[in-house]
Amino acid sequence: HTLSWKQVLNFGRFFSEVKFEEVLVLHLITICRATAMNLFLECKRNVVSYFEFVLLITSVGLCSSTTNYCDRSLCGRGQHIGCNATKGFAPACGKNAEYIPMDAKMKEIILNKHNTLRAKMAQGFSGFPPAQRMPTLVWDYELATVASFNARRCKFQHDNCRNTKEFKYSGQNLAMARFRGKAVNPDERAAFFLQKWFDEHRHCPKSIIAKFPFSYKGPQIGHFTLMMNDRVWKVGCSMVRYKSGKWTNLFFVCNYSMNNILGRPVYTGGKTASKCQTGQNAKF
Structure with a gap:
């Protein structure tokens, strides 16, 4: 079936998240081709041009750039x-x-x-x-x-x-x-x-x-x-x-995402979870 525009956006975000896993990328490209056809047909029914459709797909990150690690x-x-x-x-x-x-x-x-x-x-x-x-x-x-x-x-x-x-x-x-x-x-x-x-x-x-x-x-x-x-x-x-x-x-x-910093605490001691912003994780 066809997807809503909200689903398109979510799909684009998902693709961006997995872009570093090369095996998954090849699989996703295959999915994209099939999905793109359904989306294009939906676009035509809604009198949306193919050009606009391509721009939308691009905007949600299917063709995202990589970090310049020489920066x-x-x-x-x-x-x-x-x-x-x-x-x-x-x-x-x-x-x-x-x-x-x-x-x-x-x-x-x-x-x-x-x-x-x-x-x-x-x-x-x-x-x-x-x-x-x-x-x-x-x-x-x-x-x-x-x-x-x-x-x-x-x-x-x-x-x-x-x-x-x-x-x-x-x-x-x-x-x-x-x-x-x-x-x-x-x-x-x-x-x-x-x-x-x-x-x-x-x-x-x-x-x-x-x-x-x-x-x-x-x-x-x-x-x-x-x-x-x-x-x-x-x-x-x-x-x-x-x-x-x-x-x-x-x-x-x-x-x-962070390193040990000289002169700083590894963690701040005190009552367990007293500074948690969203409460304790029930799983752990």
Whole structure:
């Protein structure tokens, strides 16, 4: 059947949201062709010209532009990881490197794990103060795309800059697993990585929650504190599988909408959810 103009607009927004997932794009283009014919027939019945119809489709984002990651305003000093990035893998990845799809199941695992752990911390966990607010994380496609720029290098190293126009201080967590023999389930490994990041709380001084230190010498705590940061509300991740000799590697990259800021709280302690603007999430 034909669609209403409101549905057209919603369809355009949906297409814009998934534009970074190349597999979905091809499928959506096929859908667009069929939908466009129905919409054109509806336009004719309503004495709307085909030219106006094409303009409408264009205006809702089916032909949207991409971010110029070479724009110096994104990073200041240093080069953005996405500047002049190509779709291929770096030589370090070898010949058989592949992306692990960030499909609905994987995204649900990543979001649920993050949000379950954040909710636990917000209640007051293991001697840490409760959080006045701890936003529920949602997926961000651009953060995931930028994370893939680092993942496809197959080099266990933070990039210098991963900011977007929306998120000027984007943080990043990395994890790597190497194995031989029996294949490892990427979904299970992603959940394992997230748990290991959270487990850094065992070594994290409680005082760091109130003020992230300018200088710190001790066990790793940066992954944990970034996961618990109350200024973070979006996340996007990427995972690559590649070979090095007899080893198979899984390289996992998550980019966040904010980073830990020196001298600032990781989160503000106080009565749980007392500063939440929309109440507590019933799921978590």
